Amino acid sequence: MAHVIAVANQKGGCGKTTLSVNIAGCLAREGYKVLLVDADPQASAMKWRMNSGEESALPFEVRPHAYPTLHRDLPKWPETTSHDVILIDCPPGGAGKGSTAGDNITRSAILTSHIVLIPIRPSPLDFQAGEELMVLLDQIRVGRDDLKAFLVINCKPPSKTKVSSEARTVAKELFTAGDYQLQILDTELHTRTAYVESPFSGKCVLDHDPTSKAADEVRALTEEVLRCLQPSSEVASV
Numbered sequence: 001m002a003h004v005i006a007v008a009n010q011k012g013g014c015g016k017t018t019l020s021v022n023i024a025g026c027l028a029r030e031g032y033k034v035l036l037v038d039a040d041p042q043a044s045a046m047k048w049r050m051n052s053g054e055e056s057a058l059p060f061e062v063r064p065h066a067y068p069t070l071h072r073d074l075p076k077w078p079e080t081t082s083h084d085v086i087l088i089d090c091p092p093g094g095a096g097k098g099s100t101a102g103d104n105i106t107r108s109a110i111l112t113s114h115i116v117l118i119p120i121r122p123s124p125l126d127f128q129a130g131e132e133l134m135v136l137l138d139q140i141r142v143g144r145d146d147l148k149a150f151l152v153i154n155c156k157p158p159s160k161t162k163v164s165s166e167a168r169t170v171a172k173e174l175f176t177a178g179d180y181q182l183q184i185l186d187t188e189l190h191t192r193t194a195y196v197e198s199p200f201s202g203k204c205v206l207d208h209d210p211t212s213k214a215a216d217e218v219r220a221l222t223e224e225v226l227r228c229l230q231p232s233s234e235v236a237s238v
Contacts (some may be wrong), residue, residue, distance in 0.1 A: 002035070002083045003229045004074070004171055008106050009130040015119040015154040018195055019221075021058070021152065023117075025204025026222040028059035032084040034115040037074070039105050040091040041066040052202025059204070064089035066091065070185040071111035085229075091199035103136075110140055115228055116149040118182065119189075123131040134182075150228060152221065154189040185223040185228075189214075 007020045026035045036058075038045035049062045053189070065073065070088065079086060088109040110116055116131060120126055135185075141147055189195070194214035198205045205214045 002080050002086045004086045006088045006089040006090055006116045008116055008209050009118050011126060014121050017089050019119050020087050021045060021048055022218045023058045023222050024087050026204050026218050027085055027205045029206055033132050034060040035079045035086045036062045037088045038062055039066050039088050039109055045089045048199045057202045058197040059064055068108045070108040117152055119152045119154040120206060121154055129228045135219050148183050151182050151184045156188050156190045185224050187224050189217050
């Protein structure tokens with residue numbers, strides 16, 4: 001059965017699609033069979049895929065499914081048995097006041113996932129907005145004690161700032177739900193040109209600029225994600 005990973009955050013512009021596409025690309029380049037589900041009505045992953053023209057330059061499949069029924073639909077898909085990993089690129093949405101389409105799709109995606117990756121930019125406003133997702137995670141964990149969630153520090157500025165240097169400490173304090181505290185992955189993604197340029201070429205960073213620091217970050221992050229999915233003794237290095 002495929003491992004299912006939801007990439008989610010209440011806030012838009014935090015890097016969900018960048019994480020989803022590049023982790024999927026790294027896994028695929030290492031021999032894993034990967035499906036990326038574009039669950040965002042804005043279809044950012046699908047647009048990324050189409051930027052390379054009719055013949056996709058991405059080494060994995062992209063399937064649009066922006067509906068709040070993923071937890072019922074995905075288990076019926078043949079990809080759950082024919083693929084190794086399924087990533088779900090979620091829309092902006094969490095558990096704020098009032099229900100929105102993004103909220104419902106994100107909830108559905110998390111319900112069907114084994115782990116949740118939460119990209120977060122190191123800024124006070126992003127930290128505050130991201131806290132809303134903790135409410136949703138806490139609600140879902142009532143019936144899902146096995147659900148694991150991890151924070152990924154994303155778009156970290158190259159220069160040292162007070163907010164940037166204290167990002168991990170602040171995130172650790174803020175992202176708790178009752179007795180549940182999110183783990184923060186060691187790998188941090190920085191603001192780099194390759195992350196900006198690669199969507200325009202329709203490629204993941206590893207294909208757009210394989211020797212870049214961005215590509216090194218993606219490899220390190222993907223290896224961490226694999227360790228989160230299964231015992232380290234069974235994980236192939238990337």
